[in-house]
Amino acid sequence: ITIFLCDRYPEAGLAPAIDGPGRPKFLQLLVYFSSSVQNAFQMFYYPDRFADTPDHEHGSQARACRRLREVWQVVDEGIGSNEWMLGDKFSAADVYLFMLTTWLIPEQGHPEVQDFPNVFRIAKKVQKRKSIQHVYGTIYP
Numbered sequence: 020i021t022i023f024l025c026d027r028y029p030e031a032g033l034a035p036a037i038d039g040p041g042r043p044k045f046l047q048l049l050v051y052f053s054s055s056v057q058n059a060f061q062m063f064y065y066p067d068r069f070a071d072t073p074d075h076e077h078g079s080q081a082r083a084c085r086r087l088r089e090v091w092q093v094v095d096e097g098i099g100s101n102e103w104m105l106g107d108k109f110s111a112a113d114v115y116l117f118m119l120t121t122w123l124i125p126e127q128g129h130p131e132v133q134d135f136p137n138v139f140r141i142a143k144k145v146q147k148r149k150s151i152q153h154v155y156g157t158i159y160p
Contacts, residue, residue, distance in 0.1 A: 048115075
């Protein structure tokens with residue numbers, strides 16, 4: 020849906036042009052978020068889908084928490100010193116990153132967003148945007 024909306028409304032400037040040099044990285048990020056980061060959250064919230072028996076669901080959730088740390092570390096390292104996910108230009112990938120960080124619940128064993136300084140830095144910047152404030156308010160001090 021994110022790709023469709025960005026392509027449908029290119030004037031919003033939330034994605035590189037289809038033939039633009041940043042497009043492959045943009046698509047890579049969105050696919051990684053949906054197939055790896057979201058999958059780790061699914062393992063936690065739907066352990067019955069990943070465990071053979073109800074007795075093994077806790078183990079699935081424990082593995083999901085470790086997996087969350089692994090996938091967020093990959094994202095954090097990929098950001099490096101970039102200002103935004105795609106370098107110096109804000110995009111829908113930054114909004115997607117922010118949304119996914121709001122799913123982290125350390126009280127349930129998830130890592131804290133602060134464990135990933137580059138992710139946290141971008142999430143804090145995204146949350147300052149008026150549209151994000153309208154939807155989420157302030158989450159990160």
